[in-house]
Amino acid sequence: MSILASTDEKDLQNTNNDYIDKNKSYFVIDATLAQGMTSLSTGAFLSAFALYLGASYVIVGLLNALIPLAQVLQIPATFLIEKYPKRKFIALFGLTLSRVAILLCGLIPLFFIKIHVLPVFFILYIIYVSSANIGGCAFSTWFRDFFNPDTFYHVLTQRFIFATLLGALASFAGAFGLEFIKSNYPHYLLFGYSGVFTFAGILGLGSSFALYNIRDLYHPPIPYTPSLQKNLFWKPFKESLENNHFRRTMLFCIIWNAIFNFSNPFLPVFLMKRIGYSLLVIICLTVFNQFANVISFAFWKKFSTRYGNRSLLYLCIPIFFTTVISWFISAEIKDSTLQWYLILGLHIISGICVAGINLCLTNTIFLTTPRGKATAPLALNSSLNGLVAGIAPILAGYIAEYGTILQIPSKSFFNFLQTPIHSLFISSIHITGLDLVMIISGTIGICSVISIHSLIPSHISSDSEMIIPAK
Numbered sequence: 001m002s003i004l005a006s007t008d009e010k011d012l013q014n015t016n017n018d019y020i021d022k023n024k025s026y027f028v029i030d031a032t033l034a035q036g037m038t039s040l041s042t043g044a045f046l047s048a049f050a051l052y053l054g055a056s057y058v059i060v061g062l063l064n065a066l067i068p069l070a071q072v073l074q075i076p077a078t079f080l081i082e083k084y085p086k087r088k089f090i091a092l093f094g095l096t097l098s099r100v101a102i103l104l105c106g107l108i109p110l111f112f113i114k115i116h117v118l119p120v121f122f123i124l125y126i127i128y129v130s131s132a133n134i135g136g137c138a139f140s141t142w143f144r145d146f147f148n149p150d151t152f153y154h155v156l157t158q159r160f161i162f163a164t165l166l167g168a169l170a171s172f173a174g175a176f177g178l179e180f181i182k183s184n185y186p187h188y189l190l191f192g193y194s195g196v197f198t199f200a201g202i203l204g205l206g207s208s209f210a211l212y213n214i215r216d217l218y219h220p221p222i223p224y225t226p227s228l229q230k231n232l233f234w235k236p237f238k239e240s241l242e243n244n245h246f247r248r249t250m251l252f253c254i255i256w257n258a259i260f261n262f263s264n265p266f267l268p269v270f271l272m273k274r275i276g277y278s279l280l281v282i283i284c285l286t287v288f289n290q291f292a293n294v295i296s297f298a299f300w301k302k303f304s305t306r307y308g309n310r311s312l313l314y315l316c317i318p319i320f321f322t323t324v325i326s327w328f329i330s331a332e333i334k335d336s337t338l339q340w341y342l343i344l345g346l347h348i349i350s351g352i353c354v355a356g357i358n359l360c361l362t363n364t365i366f367l368t369t370p371r372g373k374a375t376a377p378l379a380l381n382s383s384l385n386g387l388v389a390g391i392a393p394i395l396a397g398y399i400a401e402y403g404t405i406l407q408i409p410s411k412s413f414f415n416f417l418q419t420p421i422h423s424l425f426i427s428s429i430h431i432t433g434l435d436l437v438m439i440i441s442g443t444i445g446i447c448s449v450i451s452i453h454s455l456i457p458s459h460i461s462s463d464s465e466m467i468i469p470a471k
Contacts, residue, residue, distance in 0.1 A: 024151070026210045027143065028158045033207035034095075035163035036170040040200035041102050041128070042067060044268035044286060045174060048279050049193045053118040057269065057433070061397020063125065064265035068257070070129035071386025074137040074379035075237075082376075087142035088216065094135020096208040101128040103201025109194040117190070133382070139211075140378045156362075157301075161294055168290040170203070175283030182278075240377035245457045246368035250381045252455040253361050254388050255448050256317075261389040262396045263324050263441035269400070270434045274331045275339070285347045292351035300356040309360045313452050316360075320353035321445030328435045364456070399440070400433040 039045075042064075050060050081090060105124045108117050174196045181192035241247050271277045271285070304312045323346045330346065333339040369377045431439075 020151075023146070023214050024155050024158075026214045027146075027155055028162055029210040030207045030214075031159035031163040032166045033203045033210065035167040037099065037102065037200045037204035037207065039167035039171045040174050040196050040203070041105070043265075044171075044279060044282050045193075045196055047265065047268045048178075048272070049121075049197075050118070051269070051272070052189065052193065053114065053121075055118060056397075057266075057401040058394070058397040059118075060269060061265065061393040061395075061400070063122070064261075064393045065390040066125060066129050067390075068261060068386035068388075069390030070126075070133045071382045071390075073130055073133045074382045074386075077134045077137040078237075078376055078379040080134075081138050081141065087138040088211070088214070090138035091135045091142055092208060092211050094131050094133075094138065095211065096135075096205070098128045098131035098135065099201055099204030099208055101125075101131060102204060103198060106194050106196070106198030106201055109190045114190055133386075137379050137382065140382070156366075157297070161297065164290050164294045168287040170199075171283045171290075172287050174199070175280045179278055179280035237376050237380050240369075240380050243368060243377070246365075246377055246381075248455045248457060249361070249364050249368055250384065252451060253365065253381065253385050255451060255455075256357065256361065257385045258388040258392050259321070259441055259445045259448060262392040262444075263437050265393045266396055266400060266434060266437050267327065270327060270331075270438065271343075274432065274434055275343070285344065288344060289347040289351035292348040293355040296352040296355045297359065300359050303356070304360060304363075309364060310452055310456050312356050312360050313456060314449065316353040316356040317452070318446050318449050320350055320357065321442045321448075323350045323353070323442075324438055324445060325442030327438045328431070331435065332430070360456075396437045396441075400437050402433065 046063055047060050050063055055063070077090075077094075081087060084090070101124050105121055105128065108120050108124070112120055178189070178192045178196065182189050268279075268282050271282050272279070277285075300312060326342070326346055330339055330342050333342065365378075365381055
């Protein structure tokens, strides 16, 4: 009997290990396909489609703001998740509904004329981002508790790398297709955008299928207590704010997201309107940015282990926001070859810096949330960050739309800066509303470095073994 029992136990362990490996693969596939969907339905594609439909800069800012603003829905979603703690079901239902909505966004041009596409698209896009955030709230806490600390960090890293790679490839394929249609069949460009968003929806549904195939080996993986069944609704959020490390890190994330989202949604618009690049060129630059992001990830991981999170942020944040200010300078260079190399270099540098910043902040936020009780703090962090990240592009849209256009002789401008390089630039420096967006974001971003010491903890006391103490 003992031999048989031992054999059965060993077989059961091998079976569980097989399912764990499959689950890790499905989580990576989920993130990879979801990022492909996101790359084709946000950013440059969203802004270019809106501009093609005749949207103003304010509307472009509002569309880009819908994505982070919808994160506020994660707070009421927390109540649903705590009352009905089947997190996989809620995640799968919400995310699948959002992906059906983005699929329908791609089908709009088949049923409506061009002047009616934007209003219908706007409504479906609201459904897309709203459902995604309700499902995403359940997914975050489910994913947070699914693996032990070592496995979690490994899966998180793989998700990031493969998702970024597919996002880059999908972006390039979509932009190449649109440019081909624009050059050869310009009257069908609306249907080209339809194809891009339809393909985004198909990738999203593939991601949902991967989530569906994930098997819960333990029910739940760790002890789970639905706190909202015993306490007042706001108590878990209050407890999250009482966590000093979480509160300080969340505040820094809010500052970062507000400044980052003030300018980042308008970078494709800036490159299209101020410099005159096509969507394909912009996406190619984005691909370089994303590959730089992926390649530098392993280096930043070692850097943060050796020198700590604070050092990583002290290095990356000022460099990143210096590149943001440099967009304004790049638009005034009269040599197109020099301008191209500068813009390419800025994309690579910003991609490297964003990889380090996101690694630090994502890991720190997850580590400061307790296992089994991550729903409330993660929802609170997403909601508050989404609120400020949603307001920022709306304000930037008004500045871009109504900002005063100034013209300053380049010689006078660079003499003021005590820099004798005015011969490289056009005769008059034009400061438009889009330029003001970049200048404001970059200046405030560089100044935000002073908050790192007081907000990013030097050490995190957690139940996780993934802690990287800063030095």
